[in-house]
Amino acid sequence: MPRTRTSSATAAATVPDAFPAATGRPRRLLRALAIVSCVPYIGLKSAWIAGSRVGIPDGSVLLDDRVQTAVVNGLSLLMDSAVIVLALVLTRPWGLRTPAWLLAFPVWAATGLLAPIMAGFPLQLLARLAGGGSGTGRSGEPFLDEWVFAVIYTGFILQGLALGALFVLYARGRWGHLWHGRVGELPAGSVGAAQRALSGAAALLALFPLAARLSWVGGGTAGLSESLTAERGSDFYVLEFLYIGFLAAAVAGGLLLAFRWGRVLPVAVPLGLAWVGSAAVACWGGWMSLASIGAVDDVADQPTALMHLTYSGQMIVGILVAAVGAHHFAERSTGAARRRAA
Secondary structure (H helix, E strand, O other): OOOOOOHHHHHHHHOHHHOOOOOOHHHHHHHHHHHHOOHHHHHHHHHHHOOOOOOOOOOOHHHOOHHHHHHHHHHHHHHHHHHHHHHHHOOOHHHHHOOHHHHHHHHHHHHHHHHHHHHHHHHHHHHHHOOOOOOOOEOOEOOOOHHHHHHHHHHHHHHHHHHHHHHHHHHHHHHHHHHOOEHHHOOHHHOOHHHHHHHHHHHHHHHHHHHHHHHHHOOOOOOOOHHHHHHOOHHHHHHHHHHHHHHHHHHHHHHHHHHOOOOOOEOHHHHHHHHHHHHHHHHHHHHHHHHHHOOOOOHHHOOOHHHHHHHHHHHHHHHHHHHHHHHHHHHHHHHHHHHHHO
16 A cells, blocks of 8 residues: 555554444344333433422432422433444444544443442442441431433443443454553653642542542531531442542552552553543533532532532542643554654
């Protein structure tokens, strides 16, 4: 082949060859699972927007403000519908032409929103079986029928498994060369001061939400709303432990990448920690911040200033670590393009 093409054109030309089974049977099955698992959630949300009360008991807080509930349901319906779009992008030939930046963000966000649910829901069930009270509901008031949580969260877990498997297959074929090798084999000269500064800032900023959540796990009540303080149960403690774990994973991944620590580790390890950890803390920090903006009639249910700062701190930490990961991919991608062009 003549060397008259640009490096980007050459890269694009090699992509289809890396995906000989892009629409093979395993991927079609995973795509079908991802799409079908969205149906219960989308169906319930559509019904609630239309005014149905299926799964919503009398006295539920969801009935307090129908307009606000419809807006929130509409937003979450659109977010879950994006899973269907992603499943198609990851399994159709035209998906191979999707720009990396356009695909990376929604997959990163989906990872962040689904990972805590995939880990948290099974652990919450185990904790309840072990005798821990769930602590759900607001001051003893109903929220949703129990079967709704089982249906929705089971669907989320299936979505996460199917979408995660599809993305791993897609990314391994298209960008697998960007995480080959071990940390010690990465060129030290490609790490700039900005990357170290970002990871260091993330580590420092993470101390605040980590300290707050460790305090709450340990039984402290400083900064918790009255309703959360009164209703802490196994569900609360499971989620707090998970948020602590995701914060630690994000910080560890960022530091390992920026400072080349853990030289014997495969590059995929710090990248995985940074990807999942940053996505979980940023997306759930952002989601909880957004949810807390809505008007809450009961003062006991209003998030405190410390809770707002904790959510915001998580979100900033996640964004900073994600920037470290993005810098890594950009540097290795540039280096690979230069080698192809040489």
